[in-house]
Amino acid sequence: MRRSFGQSLRIGVSGSGVSLLRVSRWTGEPVTVLAEQAIAPSGEHPFDAIANALRALLGEHAGANTLGGWPTSIVLADDLARMWRVTPPPGAARLADIEAAAGFRFQSLYGEAATAWQISADWSATQPFFAAAVPRALLAVLRVVAQEFKLRVVGIEPHFVSAWNRWRRGIKPGAWFGLVHDNLLTLAAIEPDGKGIRAIRVLPLPGAQGADQYWLSQTLTREALLLDMAAPESLQVCGAAPAAWSKPPANAACIACAALDHAQQAPAGEMSAMVLLARGGSLA
Template identity: 70%
Template sequence: MRRIIGQSLRIGVAGQAVSLARVSRWRGEPFTVLAEHAIAPSAEHPFDAIANALRALLGEQDVGGWPVGIVLADELTRMWRVTPPPGATRLDDMEAAAGLRFQALYGEAPSAWRIAADWNATEPFFAAAMPRALLAVLELVAREFKLSVVGVEPHFVGAWNRWRRGMKQGAWFGLLHDNLLTLAAIDAAAKGAGAQSMRAIRALPVPAGADAAWLTQTLKREALLLDMPPPALLQLCGGASAGAAGWTRAAGASQIPCEALEHGRHAAGAGLSMAALLARGGSLA
């Protein structure tokens, strides 16, 4: 496959399917789905199943030498808030705090996960963890097909980096994908960039039939748990979910309104499969 300047590949990885797309920054279609492949579930070896699906996917394409970014479904990752210990000055101090918080939240040893963060010795920061075993098989498959991996990120991270500058005062951010709502609770009163600060990230399953009333109840419950006022608005991006069709319609007086962030060319994901939407991820194309 001939590559034009400004083009790259993007792979979406979830537990049920993988997808491959071409991203064009300057010329041609900005996002083109090249292939998708379902994953045969394996409770004992889930990452091997992902690797085998990727081999089947990439074996049909001429991708040698292409740069590729990989987007991981949020259910494969972990994200949490870390408060640095008093007097922290070294990266080791912050890494230790992130690991301890991870273990407290998820009950797992952090050694099996690769943790990345916007490390900060004086202010709370957010960390993301990806399974080392999954990263190892992704790197192995990339080498087999002579791909140059330029980045691996959780779906939420790519979406947040894309939309955070457009957040409105008093709004929370949400990413909806495959009946999973990943919420960012934003403290509009906090000091910082744009007078906004993320207080927490919550990954919440969306039940069948979830309507605007369910969304309002969920947002109010999360705000109560965080000792925050409920948001004035939820700004939402991501693929369609069966229960969310009415979320962005006019809300009643007792409901928290929901606004779609994706309009015009950004809404071009309509009609794409969940696997393809994952590959599209937070791409600016």
């Protein structure tokens, strides 16, 4: 597969499947779905199952036309990662201090040591920050497969992190941020000063058309009360959000919602959950 200027690959990885996209920033189709591969559940060796599915997926497009050298971003389903808020200890002055605080908080929340996880964060010694962790064993198999196909991996991120990094600069004052994927709303409650995230909540969407404007407004109001915050003025959302959310509010009690990736909504309904995962925070 010959690469043109501005093209790259995006790979979506979950416990149930993997997907491969080609994105083009300058010419041709912005997003081309190359392949998807389901994964047979494996309780004993889940990461090996992911690696084997990736080999089958990439093998369809390697052959004589190597993928070697293609810049590749890997987006992980959020259930493969962990995200949590860290408060730096008083008097923290070194990176080692706040790394230790993140590890202790991880152990407190999840009941295991953080040694088997790779932790990344916007480290700060003066204010709370969020950290994300990915299993080192998963990262190892992803890197092995990438080396086998000579891919140039430019990033490996959880889905929420990928979307947040893409859209964070577009969040308006008074708004919260949301990502909708696979019938889940990952909600980021933004600090009143707009300088960070107070909390991240993962909420299932009700079925049978229940995720309407009223449900969304009630959910945002409830989460704000639980966090001792004022309800947001609006929600800015990306992903496969229900179309009803972006309609003009039905009444004054409804909280307005705006799609950040409105231009991408039309084809989104034609894409599978795995393709939408790989698309993640892509600029295309």
